[in-house]
Amino acid sequence: MANFDFGLIMMVSGMGATLVVLYLITWLIKALDKLFPFKEEKKEESS
Amino acid sequence: MWGDALAGLVAGFTNLTWQSAVLIVLGSVLLYLAISRKIEPLLLVPIGFGIILGNLPLSALSAHEEGGIINLLYKAGILTELLPALLFIGLGAMIDFGPLLANPTMLIFGAAGQFGIFLTLFLALALGFSREHAVSISIIGAMDGPTAIYVSSKFARELLPAISIAAYSYMALVPIVQPPIMRALTTKKERSIVMAYGQKKVSQRVKILFPLVAGIFAMLIAPMGAPLMGMLMLGNLMKESGVVERLANVSETTMINIVTLFLGLTIGASMLGSNFLRWQTILIFILGFLAISLDTVTGVLLGKLMRVLTKGKINPLVGAAGTSAFPMSSRVVQKEGQKANPRSFLLWHAVGANTGGQLGSVVAASVMLAVMAAMGITPTP
Numbered sequence: 253m254a255n256f257d258f259g260l261i262m263m264v265s266g267m268g269a270t271l272v273v274l275y276l277i278t279w280l281i282k283a284l285d286k287l288f289p290f291k292e293e294k295k296e297e298s299s
Numbered sequence: 300m301w302g303d304a305l306a307g308l309v310a311g312f313t314n315l316t317w318q319s320a321v322l323i324v325l326g327s328v329l330l331y332l333a334i335s336r337k338i339e340p341l342l343l344v345p346i347g348f349g350i351i352l353g354n355l356p357l358s359a360l361s362a363h364e365e366g367g368i369i370n371l372l373y374k375a376g377i378l379t380e381l382l383p384a385l386l387f388i389g390l391g392a393m394i395d396f397g398p399l400l401a402n403p404t405m406l407i408f409g410a411a412g413q414f415g416i417f418l419t420l421f422l423a424l425a426l427g428f429s430r431e432h433a434v435s436i437s438i439i440g441a442m443d444g445p446t447a448i449y450v451s452s453k454f455a456r457e458l459l460p461a462i463s464i465a466a467y468s469y470m471a472l473v474p475i476v477q478p479p480i481m482r483a484l485t486t487k488k489e490r491s492i493v494m495a496y497g498q499k500k501v502s503q504r505v506k507i508l509f510p511l512v513a514g515i516f517a518m519l520i521a522p523m524g525a526p527l528m529g530m531l532m533l534g535n536l537m538k539e540s541g542v543v544e545r546l547a548n549v550s551e552t553t554m555i556n557i558v559t560l561f562l563g564l565t566i567g568a569s570m571l572g573s574n575f576l577r578w579q580t581i582l583i584f585i586l587g588f589l590a591i592s593l594d595t596v597t598g599v600l601l602g603k604l605m606r607v608l609t610k611g612k613i614n615p616l617v618g619a620a621g622t623s624a625f626p627m628s629s630r631v632v633q634k635e636g637q638k639a640n641p642r643s644f645l646l647w648h649a650v651g652a653n654t655g656g657q658l659g660s661v662v663a664a665s666v667m668l669a670v671m672a673a674m675g676i677t678p679t680p
């Protein structure tokens with residue numbers, strides 16, 4: 253395989269996969285945040 | 300008999316080659332930069348002294364001298380890829396993914412900040428480097444020392460010293476390299492954009508689950524990068540879980556210091572005059588510089604696109620923070636933003652992009668390794 257072809261495959265698959273993985277991780281984070289949203293801690297009343 | 304005794308005493312001098320002498324001077328220069336100029340001292344002190352030790356004739360302190368003490372460290376830590384992996388545990392224990400988790404859109408800049416790697420790969424191939432060498436050189440663009448060491452110890456061991464020094468040196472030069480590129484690609488109006496500061500809070504449960512879930516996901520996609528991603532996420536999980544404070548503390552302090560010392564020493568001592576003083580080394584430094592510059596270019600250009608798509612809500616400067624050079628890149632973005640508009644406070648957004656860049660660099664390296672493995676390109680035995 254010529255070096256140009258190798259470089260092209262690495263760029264397209266490498267950069268493409270990096271973009272896709274990070275994009276999916278973005279959605280993963282949003283899903284986690286939706287499942288476990290931040291809640292303010294309730295202040296315990298002193299007895 | 301007297302002659303033999305004298306010959307033994309001057310053997311070090313008579314065996315000193317000009318290449319060794321040049322490297323000893325180079326090691327001294329690195330020590331000067333580290334001690335006097337305070338440039339990356341944690342790395343340049345062991346690397347600089349390692350270079351000196353490795354190039355002293357007949358000392359058996361070169362990383363390649365069988366049976367020497369530094370050779371033992373080199374075989375156990377570098378050839379096994381153990382030291383970079385351990386370093387990642389410490390890095391994971393130091394990273395705070397909070398700003399990224401609060402604003403996950405910044406992760407897109409973490410992707411754009413890796414584009415320089417792939418562009419540099421083309422250039423390295425065009426200049427005649429082999430595929431393995433080209434990949435190892437281009438990974439300097441990840442702006443991540445341990446990642447560069449990990450990949451080059453797999454595929455280009457003979458280039459490891461040059462690649463490591465280039466990677467760490469350029470990370471330290473980010474405040475010099477990035478600003479001119481940022482200013483050249485943006486208008487003052489663009490740099491002056493004030494981004495809304497609304498620090499969304501993230502639950503601790505999300506901070507704990509993120510390294511686990513995202514780590515498993517990324518490692519399933521690119522198993523070859525699991526040693527890096529796995530160790531990074533282990534360190535982060537230890538930090539966020541709050542139940543193994545001792546392990547997290549030792550990972551981000553004692554362990555990372557010991558590993559940094561051994562890594563620097565072995566890399567420095569593997570840098571011999573015969574394999575370093577070549578035209579190839581100069582090309583590696585030039586390509587490394589290009590990789591980092593291209594990362595900044597692509598990040599800022601994506602920032603400009605995001606500004607258009609969000610109708611002016613995103614400041615393009617934030618794109619320059621999508622690299623792994625944490626926290627330098629985010630500080631540079633904050634500084635440039637404030638120069639254009641003193642009311643602009645970009646640090647929070649830049650930190651999100653910067654931690655995204657740290658994650659992005661590991662993902663990019665993992666993906667490259669996976670693609671190379673699929674193409675039948677195996678590491679050096």
